[in-house]
Amino acid sequence: MNNQGKVTILIENERGAGCTEEMSNEHGLSMLIEKGDTRILMDTGATGAFFKNAQQLGVSLEGLSAIVFSHNHYDHTGGILTLLENCPDTPIYLRAEAKRRFYRKKDNHFNYHGEPQDTFLSQNNRFHFIDQISADVEIAPGFFILNNHLHREDFYCHDRQRFYYQKDGVPVPDDFCHEQFLLMRDPNGDTIFTSCSHNGIINIIDTVRTLFPKDTIRYVIGGFHLKAHRPDQNGVMQETINCSLDFAHQTARHLDQHVTGHIYTCHCTGEVGCSVLGDILKDKITYVRTGDVLFL
Numbered sequence: 001m002n003n004q005g006k007v008t009i010l011i012e013n014e015r016g017a018g019c020t021e022e023m024s025n026e027h028g029l030s031m032l033i034e035k036g037d038t039r040i041l042m043d044t045g046a047t048g049a050f051f052k053n054a055q056q057l058g059v060s061l062e063g064l065s066a067i068v069f070s071h072n073h074y075d076h077t078g079g080i081l082t083l084l085e086n087c088p089d090t091p092i093y094l095r096a097e098a099k100r101r102f103y104r105k106k107d108n109h110f111n112y113h114g115e116p117q118d119t120f121l122s123q124n125n126r127f128h129f130i131d132q133i134s135a136d137v138e139i140a141p142g143f144f145i146l147n148n149h150l151h152r153e154d155f156y157c158h159d160r161q162r163f164y165y166q167k168d169g170v171p172v173p174d175d176f177c178h179e180q181f182l183l184m185r186d187p188n189g190d191t192i193f194t195s196c197s198h199n200g201i202i203n204i205i206d207t208v209r210t211l212f213p214k215d216t217i218r219y220v221i222g223g224f225h226l227k228a229h230r231p232d233q234n235g236v237m238q239e240t241i242n243c244s245l246d247f248a249h250q251t252a253r254h255l256d257q258h259v260t261g262h263i264y265t266c267h268c269t270g271e272v273g274c275s276v277l278g279d280i281l282k283d284k285i286t287y288v289r290t291g292d293v294l295f296l
Contacts, residue, residue, distance in 0.1 A: 005035040005184065005191065005296030007221060009288050010053050011045040012266050018291030023056045024049040025290045028075035029195050029223065029267040032059060035184065035296075038140040041067045041087070042182060043195050046075045048082030057291060064090040066139045070195035071179040072098040075267075077115035084124070093137065093145055094120065096129040097178040101166040110164060110171050130180070136211070144183045148176070148199040149207045155200030157225035158243035163198070174198075181222075183208060189218025189260055191296055196268050197224045202254045209258065218261040219296055221288075224251065224277075227270030239272045248273065252280035264288045 009016065010030040015023070028045030032054070041064055044050050054061050067083065067090050070076055083092075099121055102114040114120075120127065130137055130145060137145045156176070163174035181204055182193040190212070194204055201224045208217060228242035241248055255263055255277070263285040265274050274287040288294065 003036050005033070005186075007034075007193075007264075007294040007296065008032045008054075008057065008059055009266065009290055009292045009294075010050040010057070010059070012288065012290045012292075014271075014289040016289030016292040018057070018293060019289075020056050020291075023053045023291060026075075027267075028078065030076075030079065031193070031221075032061070033182070033184070033193060035142075038065045038143060039063065040065055040140065040143060040182070041083075041090075042193055043068070043070055043076040044079030044083050046078035048079045050079050051082050051086055053290065061087050066090065066143075067092045068139070068145060068180070068182055069094040069098065070181065071095075071176070071198070072100070072102055072114045072120065073196070074113055074115065076195055077119075080115050080119050081117070084119075084126075090126070091128055091139075092126050093128045093130060093139055095147065095178045095180050096131045099129070100178060102174065102178075103164040103166065103171050105162050105164060105171075113163070142185045144185065145180050146183055146207060146211070147180050148203050149210060150203040152200070152203055155202040157196075157198045157200065158247065159225070159228060160198065183212075185212065185215065186218070189216045191219040191221065192217060194220070194222035194224075197222065202251060205254060205258050217259050219264065220255065220259050221264045221294070223267035223269050224265060224273065225268045226251075226273035226276070227268050239270055241270070241273050241276055245276065248276045249280050252277040252285075256281055256284065259284075262286065264294060 030045040030050035103110040104113040164171040176198040184191040
């Protein structure tokens with residue numbers, strides 16, 4: 001049994017060096033996390049392309065220990081129908097609040113932003129909805145699903161005003177209670193897996209520090225929701241960040257202070273966001289793409 005951790009990026013916004021010509025990239029994220037006998041799929045991207053990419057990479061999604069949905073936005077749950085068809089029996093873990101209907105506001109219109117066909121409202125007995133009573137769950141030896149225990153809104157994503165859920169038939173601002181992250185505990189240092197960090201990567205790191213004060217955090221892998229697009233002086237949309245430079249650098253300093261190893265980011269951080277974090281983190285941060293494989 002190999003106790004080295006391995007992470008395969010099955011789909012992400014960009015194509016990595018590990019991509020074949022047949023593989024797809026899309027605005028979304030899906031990754032396979034493996035250590036010892038444990039194999040956990042986290043998210044399914046925006047479509048079923050994650051599954052075809054796994055086949056192209058020679059990665060089997062049979063015999064998974066668990067499937068985790070980080071939150072109910074389409075770019076993470078869009079491949080669920082493909083998942084249910086091709087990965088039978090594996091338990092699926094998500095927060096109870098993921099059964100809400102989610103929207104993204106653009107130009108005063110509320111566009112549906114959740115999983116296809118309201119799948120989480122079905123009676124599928126594979127779904128394990130985690131409520132506040134059982135907020136933190138060990139789903140495999142050393143692997144914990146955690147919710148955000150800290151709600152310091154100053155550290156939430158800075159475009160939060162775009163996100164809503166339906167309450168009593170009316171869109172209300174999203175509180176991101178449907179979001180969760182995965183922690184792999186290890187005597188040599190823990191690894192945080194977070195897909196979007198709408199709750200704020202600073203809150204997530206400090207949640208782990210609060211729950212496991214004797215642990216060290218060795219790696220962080222995932223998106224930090226810094227990415228935005230704005231028109232330049234010619235009206236051409238350009239990638240930028242959704243927050244101030246000071247906030248991005250504050251985030252980078254927190255990562256630098258509390259992560260002993262490396263930070264691998266992707267998806268909603270954006271490559272510009274990664275570069276801005278790199279002002280502080282230097283070569284301690286790397287942007288990962290579709291087909292990339294990490295060894296921890």
